[in-house]
Amino acid sequence: MKFHVLTLFPEMVENAVHTSITGRALKNGTLSLHTVNIRDFSDNKHMRVDDYPYGGGAGMVMQPEPVFQAWKSVACPDHAGRGKKPRCIYLTPQGIVLNQTMVEEFAMEEELILLCGHYEGIDERVLEEVVTDYVSIGDYVLTGGELAACVFIDAVSRFVPGVLSNEESSQFESMQDHLLEYPHYTRPEAWHDRKVPEVLLQGDHRKIQAWRQEQSVERTRQRRPDLLEKNRQATAAFFSPTGGTRRAVEIFTEFLTQNPRYLDLGRRKLRKEKWKFSSGDFLVAAAPVYGGQLPDIQEPLFSNLHGEKTPCVIMAAYGNRHYDDTLAQMQYRLEEQGFICIGAIAPVIPHIYSDILGKGRPDEKDIRIIRKFAVEIKKRLETGEQYGFTSVKVPGNPLPAPKQMKPVEKSFDRARCTKCQVCVQRCPVNAISQETLQIREDRCLNCMSCVKVCKAGARGYDCSQVADYLEKNYSVPKEIQFF
Numbered sequence: 321m322k323f324h325v326l327t328l329f330p331e332m333v334e335n336a337v338h339t340s341i342t343g344r345a346l347k348n349g350t351l352s353l354h355t356v357n358i359r360d361f362s363d364n365k366h367m368r369v370d371d372y373p374y375g376g377g378a379g380m381v382m383q384p385e386p387v388f389q390a391w392k393s394v395a396c397p398d399h400a401g402r403g404k405k406p407r408c409i410y411l412t413p414q415g416i417v418l419n420q421t422m423v424e425e426f427a428m429e430e431e432l433i434l435l436c437g438h439y440e441g442i443d444e445r446v447l448e449e450v451v452t453d454y455v456s457i458g459d460y461v462l463t464g465g466e467l468a469a470c471v472f473i474d475a476v477s478r479f480v481p482g483v484l485s486n487e488e489s490s491q492f493e494s495m496q497d498h499l500l501e502y503p504h505y506t507r508p509e510a511w512h513d514r515k516v517p518e519v520l521l522q523g524d525h526r527k528i529q530a531w532r533q534e535q536s537v538e539r540t541r542q543r544r545p546d547l548l549e550k551n552r553q554a555t556a557a558f559f560s561p562t563g564g565t566r567r568a569v570e571i572f573t574e575f576l577t578q579n580p581r582y583l584d585l586g587r588r589k590l591r592k593e594k595w596k597f598s599s600g601d602f603l604v605a606a607a608p609v610y611g612g613q614l615p616d617i618q619e620p621l622f623s624n625l626h627g628e629k630t631p632c633v634i635m636a637a638y639g640n641r642h643y644d645d646t647l648a649q650m651q652y653r654l655e656e657q658g659f660i661c662i663g664a665i666a667p668v669i670p671h672i673y674s675d676i677l678g679k680g681r682p683d684e685k686d687i688r689i690i691r692k693f694a695v696e697i698k699k700r701l702e703t704g705e706q707y708g709f710t711s712v713k714v715p716g717n718p719l720p721a722p723k724q725m726k727p728v729e730k731s732f733d734r735a736r737c738t739k740c741q742v743c744v745q746r747c748p749v750n751a752i753s754q755e756t757l758q759i760r761e762d763r764c765l766n767c768m769s770c771v772k773v774c775k776a777g778a779r780g781y782d783c784s785q786v787a788d789y790l791e792k793n794y795s796v797p798k799e800i801q802f803f
């Protein structure tokens with residue numbers, strides 16, 4: 321990631337950023353810092369860049385032209401062969417106060433320009449022309465923007481892959497999920513008559529996790545109760561007979577929160593239970609696309625989830641053909657049951673009927689898009705908490721006519737079968753007889769979970785005709801769409 325800093329005091333920024341962790345990242349090339357002295361663009365022999373304010377008053381104002389030329393030297397569209405101007409952030413107490421979601425969003429840019437003001441500020445006209453984001457680091461005034469730029473660079477850099485030696489550390493620290501971090505201890509075990517909490521010495525990882533979570537909540541309650549109000553329990557309710565949707569929903573949910581709860585709706589028992597969500601919760605609902613719609617099961621998918629104006633995100637994972645009406649159908653169903661769909665995404669996953677369609681998806685590029693979507697959702701949650709949640713618009717028919725799909729030809733080699741019953745238990749719709757192990761075609765979804773879970777290789781299927789058709793028509797990889 322590259323930071324360009326437009327400043328009258330480059331050494332101030334250079335010294336700070338070349339120190340400690342950001343310094344190491346500059347050395348190993350993960351970060352790059354380019355300071356530009358605005359004074360170099362002065363058009364007078366005294367190298368002045370400020371002048372008296374029109375209308376009178378105290379202090380001096382930075383003139384527009386030197387700032388503009390400094391900006392142009394890095395932001396010109398043809399600069400370094402770029403087509404797009406990088407975002408230009410003006411650090412000012414008049415900006416939006418920086419928070420962790422904004423930091424994470426800025427970290428997804430390849431380049432950023434930071435503009436540091438001095439004196440009474442910068443001529444408004446050049447700000448209007450070059451600035452894309454006004455950012456404050458808190459409700460107080462500094463003598464110039466340089467220290468604010470350093471704070472900004474430090475916070476953003478922590479989200480740039482490779483800057484922190486252990487990538488996880490950027491995820492487990494204060495401010496994720498609007499919770500403060502739990503207390504830390506190191507040797508010695510006793511110090512000034514204070515002992516390290518017993519649970520940390522026993523080596524029971526689950527107990528340690530539970531203790532840390534409890535401490536996090538308690539500490540936030542005491543020190544930052546305002547944050548605790550924003551903390552939501554996120555539940556990802558998914559249907560995924562062969563695991564593709566599950567992988568996509570896990571990637572998304574883990575970008576969103578450290579503490580997700582997963583609800584596998586492929587398990588018949590969990591579908592029979594009623595799950596209630598309050599307005600302070602958050603739901604992610606995910607399903608694969610079957611014939612352009614939600615899988616058609618007896619008790620409709622998600623009908624056991626009930627919200628109370630609960631914000632939710634819907635995910636329709638598909639095998640590179642299309643998701644057609646699935647998102648619209650999901651939105652309609654969930655909003656009827658008290659949820660507000662604030663976002664929707666259609667990731668591509670491997671198609672169970674083809675070895676080519678969706679192979680290796682979500683790949684690295686997809687993961688970047690999913691992350692971008694997760695940051696967007698964090699922003700929508702923050703805005704929604706202030707102004708109320710709004711429902712997203714998605715394409716498709718919310719009430720499509722049920723589609724009849726031709727069953728896939730399946731084989732069963734009794735000689736190989738060990739009668740382990742795994743396929744019976746894992747069939748999401750109870751379509752396999754416990755006694756005979758035969759498939760009841762009237763119930764079967766053709767999801768192929770039974771084939772995938774059979775370790776003995778007793779089950780198989782032949783979908784070569786469908787695969788030929790799909791591969792002929794839908795082999796070009798589709799890009800993930802989100803709304």
Ligand SMILES: Cc1cc2nc3c(=O)[nH]c(=O)nc-3n(C[C@H](O)[C@H](O)[C@H](O)COP(=O)(O)O)c2cc1C
Binds near residue numbers: 561611612613641
């Ligand atoms: C019966 C059936 C119908 C499907 N229809 C579509 C479809 O219309 N469009 C599409 O892109 N993928 C389709 N797929 C592929 C799935 O969306 C998905 O890629 C695959 O089933 C894996 O989901 P899972 O691993 O989460 O179970 C279909 C799969 C099945 C089993």
Ligand code: SF4
Binds near residue numbers: 763768771
């Ligand atoms: S019997 Fe049908 S529905 Fe059940 S796991 Fe097998 S393919 Fe899926």
Ligand code: SF4
Binds near residue numbers: 737738741744776778
């Ligand atoms: S999973 Fe395979 S081995 Fe086990 S009962 Fe089913 S068909 Fe037989």
